[in-house]
Amino acid sequence: xxxxxxxxxxxxxxxxxxxxxxxxxxxxxxxxxxxxxxxxxxxxxxxxxxxxxxxxxxxxxxxxxxxxxxxxxxxxxxxxxxxxxxxxxxxxxxxxxxxxxxxxxxxxxxxxxxxxxxxxxxxxxxxxxxxxxxxxxxxxxxxxxxxxxxxxxxxxxxx
Amino acid sequence: xxxxxxxxxxxxxxxxxxxxxxxxxxxxxxxxxxxxxxxxxxxxxxxxxxxxxxxxxxxxxxxxxxxxxxxxxxxxxxxxxxxxxxxxxxxxxxxxxxxxxxxxxxxxxxxxxxxxxxxxxxxxxxxxxxxxxxxx
Numbered sequence: 068x069x070x071x072x073x074x075x076x077x078x079x080x081x082x083x084x085x086x087x088x089x090x091x092x093x094x095x096x097x098x099x100x101x102x103x104x105x106x107x108x109x110x111x112x113x114x115x116x117x118x119x120x121x122x123x124x125x126x127x128x129x130x131x132x133x134x135x136x137x138x139x140x141x142x143x144x145x146x147x148x149x150x151x152x153x154x155x156x157x158x159x160x161x162x163x164x165x166x167x168x169x170x171x172x173x174x175x176x177x178x179x180x181x182x183x184x185x186x187x188x189x190x191x192x193x194x195x196x197x198x199x200x201x202x203x204x205x206x207x208x209x210x211x212x213x214x215x216x217x218x219x220x221x222x223x224x225x226x
Numbered sequence: 227x228x229x230x231x232x233x234x235x236x237x238x239x240x241x242x243x244x245x246x247x248x249x250x251x252x253x254x255x256x257x258x259x260x261x262x263x264x265x266x267x268x269x270x271x272x273x274x275x276x277x278x279x280x281x282x283x284x285x286x287x288x289x290x291x292x293x294x295x296x297x298x299x300x301x302x303x304x305x306x307x308x309x310x311x312x313x314x315x316x317x318x319x320x321x322x323x324x325x326x327x328x329x330x331x332x333x334x335x336x337x338x339x340x341x342x343x344x345x346x347x348x349x350x351x352x353x354x355x356x357x358x359x360x361x362x
Contacts, residue, residue, distance in 0.1 A: 093257055095255055095257040095260040095276065096253070097254055098252040100268050101252070101254045102268070103264055104265050104360060105262055105263050105264005105280055106263045106264060107260060107261070108261040109259050109276075110259040117254070125260075
């Protein structure tokens with residue numbers, strides 16, 4: 068019993084400094100048998116080997132072989148060699164041959180290895196920005212149009 | 227072409243080609259820049275140095291000095307150096323000298339180091355079974 072106690076103390080004694088040691092650039096790892104139901108937000112790097120049901124926002128996202136992500140993935144760079152069901156949005160997207168993606172890929176630079184399973188639209192980030200600007204302009208136009216009859220009505224009631 | 231774009235991270239080997247990535251015992255590390263809003267479940271080890279708003283279940287759970295868990299912790303072995311707000315259930319529980327825990331600690335073996343803060347009860351149980359948070 069004492070040996071067990073000291074053993075557990077040793078284990079945590081080893082891990083405690085690693086936590087306090089200011090992990091500059093060390094990625095967070097979601098291991099193969101881990102399942103997360105919820106969203107991930109990260110300023111640094113995330114490696115996923117397990118299952119995530121939710122959105123991921125991070126600087127770099129690596130979806131490893133065997134990993135499953137159901138949800139959107141946003142990042143500066145996204146590397147996929149596992150399965151992603153959902154939208155991927157990043158300036159740099161890399162798709163390995165073992166990847167299986169069901170969903171749109173919005174990118175500036177896209178690399179797809181032969182054999183990758185990719186089902187969805189591939190668009191560029193700037194085209195998305197243009198589309199968003201267009202829809203915003205359209206919305207603005209409709210609101211202006213909607214406002215105009217009101218003005219006329221007000222003017223009409225004035226006379 | 228692929229190699230150029232993946233200069234920072236090799237897809238198959240992980241960053242820096244570290245061998246800890248593929249074969250080792252399942253170990254999840256949540257670094258201090260990661261926040262998870264949701265529940266985590268594994269049969270392996272979880273090391274939390276970031277923030278989890280949700281429940282954590284694993285064989286072994288370690289909340290590092292910078293770690294923060296807002297939710298219940300269910301494990302066979304729990305070591306806390308950081309902050310835990312919520313009930314803790316594990317056969318072996320250790321509160322390190324920097325631990326700040328608010329919530330009841332259901333345990334079979336409890337170690338509290340001098341300096342640890344704990345608000346709550348510490349009920350003893352003969353055996354604590356880890357129930358899954360959700361179906362895998």
